[in-house]
Amino acid sequence: MSTTPDAGTLVLAATPIGDPRDAAPRLAEELATADVIAAEDTRRLKRLLSALGVSPIGQVLSYHDHNEAARTPELVERLLAGERVVVVTDAGMPSVSDPGYRLVAAAVARDVRVTCVPGPSAVLMALAVSGLPVDRFCFEGFLPRKAGERARLLAELADERRTMVFFEAPHRLAETLAAMGEAFGPTRRAAVCRELTKTYEEVRRGTLHKLTAWALDGVKGEITVVVTGAERKVTTIENELSGIRHRVEKGERLKDVCADVAARTGLSKKALYDAAVAAGKGEGPLGV
Structure with a gap:
């Protein structure tokens, strides 16, 4: 389908997940020349702009979970008016467990061109360093916070044969690993990737049982969990x-x-x- 004539472009711009030196060269150009920058956290954006040496000429707007629904129509109208709107989140690619999907869907519905600036990905980096099979994988994002809902979802994933990737808050990590051990079995192999690309980057590999015991002492930082898939069950x-x-x-x-x-x-x-x-x-x- 062709795009709407004279409409602008929506740019999903990946930002560094830790080290600002990982920023794609085109990220600085897009931030410098955009008509609008929609940022999950304008304070973090300010620090990123400083690290990149960029002074934007466009308007900076907040665009986060709490105002995403209300602000999306405004941004779509600006896109239809021919403006270039760049969306950035705190880290990684917008719309992937972050604000952005609602705007992308609305822009696509109006035939507005959508593109992206590729960049760092906690999902792909965690897979790469996990030491687990990476030929087939699925991304499950954040698990439900309530124990019952989390247990039900994990039970549904117990027979998933692809390697699974999850995000988790550090204060819930031990509880989540224990729940995974109950659903998948305590000997299922996994890797906990902490603070990727940052000063205290750490990757812990082992069984879910061993990783749970380690996490009970307390863990800090951004967490990505990689869990190997289930083995094919032999039956007759x-x-x-x-x-x-x-x-x-x-x-x-x-x-x-x-x-x-x-x-x-x-x-x-x-x-x-x-x-x-x-x-x-x-x-x-x-x-x-």
């Missing part, structure tokens, strides 16, 4: 037959159930189907 056709029977008795088609089980377990769909049919004739555990 015989082990799956009772589950197949239960689903068929509830009204699902046998072919569909066998296809689903085959995709999940790696077992042969035909072998599952044949075994289920045989069992249904009284020749196995599905017999009546």
Whole structure:
């Protein structure tokens, strides 16, 4: 879809996650020339501008969780008027566990061009240094603060085979690692990455049990947790037959159930189907 004629551009600008020297060269240019800079924290932006030696010519506005809904329409109107709006958050890429998504969605809905200035990422850096598999991963952001909601979400992730990345506040780290140990098993491997790119950068690797014990002494700083995915469960056709029977008795088609089980377990769909049919004739555990 083409963009709206004469509209401006929305720029999501990644900021350093710790060391200001990691800033992309284009970040300084965008901040210097933008018509509007929408910043999660204007005080942090001021420090970043000073570190980069930048004096912006545009207007600086606050754009954070508490005013995002109210300020988004104003920014969209300025974009439609042809202005270049740059969004920055405290660290990393806007809209990723930070303000920005609402504005991006609104801009896209009005066919306004959206682009970004790439830069440092706590997610990718934590993955890279974790020592855990990185060929496939998923980002889960911050877990719920309430214990019950957190436990339910972790239970849903217990069989996730991709490496998982989480953000967490330091004062909740030990509690979260313990909850992960309960959901995933205490021997699941993980890495806690603290203060990435900063003076006291630290990466702790080990089982969830060991990392929980370490975190009980107290941890400070920005935290990213990387947890290895679940191993594929080894099963047999015989082990799956009772589950197949239960689903068929509830009204699902046998072919569909066998296809689903085959995709999940790696077992042969035909072998599952044949075994289920045989069992249904009284020749196995599905017999009546």
